[in-house]
Amino acid sequence: MALTxxxxxxxxRHxxxxxxxxAGQQKLLGAKVLVVGAGGLGAPLLLYLAAAGVGTLGAxxxxxxELSNLQRQIIHGTAEIGAFKTDSAARSVDRINPDVTVIRYNERLTSENxxxxxxxxxxxxxGTDNFETRFLLNDACYFAKxxxxxxxxxxxxxxxxxxxAYEPDKPCYRCLYPAPPSAELARTCGEAGVLGALPGVIGSLQAAEVVKELLGIGEGLAGHLLLYDSLNAEFRxxxxxxxxxxALCGDHPTITGLSGA
Structure with a gap:
């Protein structure tokens, strides 16, 4: 279908x-991206993917x-306090781009769903903030390719x-972190704090990588880790x-299905 x-x-500008x-823009309009988490990282992800014209966004x-979210979760406003984050995010996306459909899931990601x-x-x-969901999501993406x-x-x-990791010689999250850290080490932003602008940097980088992946352009980050130290203004x-x-994608896997981290 031709662009209007x-x-x-x-x-x-695209x-x-x-x-x-x-042709690439039409491909974006026909693409579907699931964003897991509508908080600090999910906020810039959803906003920039919507602005880019990704036609269907799952959240x-x-x-x-909550009031404490607003220091960094820029997709939400004061008037949205108490609302489901997915509902608040969908309203923000609609204000940015009516081309985009947001499918809302007011639930947790589990091994069952x-x-x-x-x-x-x-x-x-x-865009999650806990290791349990990160490991589950890694495993699910591996099995779903x-x-x-x-x-x-x-x-x-x-x-x-x-x-x-379903592609030859590409690692999965467990290749980097074989198992979740202990509860004492697995601190969240709510426990350890986070610079308010940092999610904007990381989430925007993720959004750029999503667009590249959808279009098959540039060099992606599969097999690499991009690190950002905001205090010293350094990327590595x-x-x-x-x-x-x-245990998941190695020569002799022991994880053969979804059962949590």
Missing amino acids: DDQLERYA IILREIGG IDNDHV ALDLLADYDVIAD KPLISGAMLQFDGQVSCFK KIRIPKNPAC
């Missing part, structure tokens, strides 16, 4: 990019907007990667090798 006059104007063009989160939720989407973006754009942050540091990109002993 309004769409030609809305996406003009269309003049040789790597995207009109899964069972939390409600994960594969069904992932099935209809092209790319999955991890879906690219996972992963982001994480705490205090002043953040990281971004792409996991596609390191290689992540596939771990032959990985």
